[in-house]
Amino acid sequence: MSVASAPAAPPPRELTIALVGNPNTGKSTLFNALSGMNARVGNFPGCTVEKKTGRFQLGGKAATLVDLPGTYSLSPRSADEMVSVEVLLGRVADLPRPDVVICIVDASNLERNLYLFSQLLDLGLPVVLCLNMADVAERRGVKFDPAALSQRLGVPVVTTSAHKRAGVQELEQAILRAAESPVRRGSIFPEPFTREVQLLGEWFAKHKLTVPEYLVERTLLDIGGESEHRFIEQAPLELPAYLAGARERLAQAGCRVPAVETRIRYGWIRQQLEGVYERPDDSQRETATDRIDRVLTGKVTGLTIFAGLMLTVFVTLFILAEPLMGAIEGLQGWLGGLVESVMSPGTLRSLIVDGLIAGVGSVVVFVPQIALLFLFIALMEDCGYMARAAFLMDKLMTKIGLSGKSFLPLMSSFACAIPGVMATRVIENRRDRMVTMLIAPLMSCSARLPVYILLIAAFVPPVRLGGWLPAQGFTLFAMYLVGIVVAVPVAWILKKTFFPGETPPFVMELPEYKWPSPWLVLARVWDRVKAFLGEAGTLIFCTSVIVWALGYFPENHTAQLALQSQLAVLEEVPEEQQDTAKIEEVQGELNAESGRLIEASYLGRMGHAIEPLVRPVGWDWKIGMGVISSFPAREVIIGTLGTIYSLGGEVDEEDEGLRTALQEATWQGTERKVFNLPVALSLMVFFALCAQCAATLMVIRRETNSWRWPIFTFVYMTALAYAGAFVTYRVAGMFFATVT
Known part of the structure; x- marks a missing residue:
C-alpha cells in the first residue's frame, strides 16, 4: 500500500522593504549594513532618479531592500520626486509594493525628522521607525524612551548606530514583526x-x-x-x-491649504514626543563642529581651504590618474601585440585588436578617474564636508542659475566629463542636476588637450603678444576659457526653456563632522565603477566597434595584408641583421596603403559627403573624416590624421612628422594649403564646444535613463561648435590669412 507524500510547502514569499529618510541621517550606511555589497544601481524607468536595490536574507526569507532618494517630505513637486511616492504605492512596474517601510531618522533631531514619518503613516504601510545615530544623540545629552515612543506611534521603534553596525539585528527582527502585524491607521487631520x-x-x-x-x-x-x-x-x-x-x-x-499640513503634522509630532523625548537646550553650547565650521566656512579661510581641496581633486584626476590610465593603455597594447604575434593579418585580427580590445580599453581607461573622483566625493559626503562645500559655492553658482553642488561636477569635467556627469547625482534638485549634466561636456577635458597641443605647436607662432604674453600659452588658456564662457548663457537658456520654474531657496542641513566609514566609502566607489562598466561601458564598447567597422569596410585589404606580412618577416630577423632601408620602404608603402583604404572606407566616404558642410569653416574632407572618427574619443582624430597622411595610426600630438604633414597639406588638385592659423583655431574651437565623445553621451543616457538627452546634447553642442568654428574662421581670417 503506497502512501501519498504531502505536497511540498511553498517557498516563503520574498519581502520587499523600502528605506526612506531625510538626507544626512545615515541611510546609505544602514543600506550597506543590511545588504552588504549585494547592491544594484540603476535608474527608475523614464527618469533621472537613481534606483538602488540590495538583496539579502532576513529570517530565512529572501528580501529586497529598495533605497529611496533622501527627502524631507513626500510632497512631490516634480516627476522625479513623485517616483518615491509611486514606489511606496506599488505603482512602479518592476517593483512590488513594499511589505515594510523603514523610516530612518536622526535620533538627535526627532521633531523635524518625524514630519516625513507622519506622511508615511498616511500610506497605510507597515512602518519601522529607526532612530539612527543613537550614540551621537546620547553624547549630545538627548534622552528618549523607544518603548514608550513605539506604544504611542503604534509602530516598532529601534535604535541603531549604523556606522558601528549596532542595533542592526534588532532592526531585522522589527522588520519581520512589522511585516506580520496589522497596520494601525487613522487620520491626524481635522x-x-x-x-x-x-x-x-x-x-x-x-x-x-x-x-x-x-x-x-x-x-x-x-x-x-x-x-x-x-x-x-x-x-x-x-x-x-x-x-x-x-x-x-x-x-x-x-484649514487653509497648504499651511494646514505643517500646522497639523508638527502639532501631532510634539504631542507624540511629549514626555518620551527630551533634547537639551544646546543653543549656548559650542560643539566641536561649531569650532571647525568657524574655519571651514569662514569667508576667507573657508574659500582658501576649499580652493586647496578642489585643486587637490583636480590634480589627482588630471595628473595622478594618468599613470593608472597609462598602465591600462599599456596593457591594451600588450594584449593587442600578443594577438598580433599569434594570428596572421586579416579581418578577424583587426576586429579583435582594433575593435574588441580597443573597445574594451576605451571603457576601462576611464575607471581610474571615476574611482578617484567618487573616492573624494564619498569621503567629503561621509565626513560632512560636502554640505559645506555647496554652501561656500552657492553664491557664485547662483549667478548662473545653479546651486553650489554644481561646482564639483563642473570642475571635475575639466579632467573628464564622464565622472563629472556621474557626479551630478550629488545634486538633489532635478532642474539643477539636469542643467549641470548638459553643460558639463562644455568644460575642456583632458582628451581635448592633445588636439590643442598638436595644432598650437604647428600653427600658432611662438611669439609674445604685447611683448610679454606668450601666444601659444594664451591660445591654450583661451581654449579652456571658451567652454566656461559659453556654458553660462547655455545654462541660462536651458533654465528658461527646457527646465523653467522658480529657483528653490538654498536650504541645506549641515551635518555634524565625523570620521568617514571606510566600508561605506569603498561601497560607494564600487557602486559607481560597477554601474559605469555594466551599463555605459557596454554602449561605449559597441560604439567603438561600429566606428572600427566604418573605417575598415568595404575595401579589399589584400595588399595591406601582404605588406603587413612582409614587414613582419623583415622585423623577425635579429636587429643587427635587419635591412633598415627595406623596412622603412615597406612601412612607407603600408602607411600609404592604409591611407588609401581609410579614404575608400565608409568613414572616408562620409568625410567626402560632408565636405560641402565643412568647407565654410575651412576644412577639407580629411579633417571632416577625422572629426567623425573621433566620436568614440576626441583624441582619436590624431591617429586618424596620421593614417590619412600616410604616417601610420601610431603618431601622437608630439610627432614632428605629423605637424609637418599638416603644415604642407594642400587642397586636392591645388597648391593652396589646407591648414593655416584660422583653420587651426576653428578646429580647436570646434573641439572645445563639440560633443565628440560617445562615452560622455552614453553616460548621460544612463544617468537620465533616456535617449532624448544625449541626442539633445549631441545636437546642441555640435550646432554650437559649428557656429563657433565658423565665426572663428571668418574673424581670424580677417587678421591672419585670406579666407576663401
Missing part, C-alpha cells in the same frame, strides 16, 4: 479636511479615475504639485475649478 478628501476621491471615481487615497490628499494639499499636474492632464477641465472650490471651503473651515 474632519473638514478628511471630508474634502473623501469628496475629491468620489469626484475622481465619478470621472473614471482610479486614484490612491494618498494621492487624493496630495492633489488637495500640494498647490501646483506633481499630483495636481498629472490629474489635470487626465481629468476633465473641471478639475482646477473643483480644487479651487475645495480649497476655498477648507479656508473657511480654518
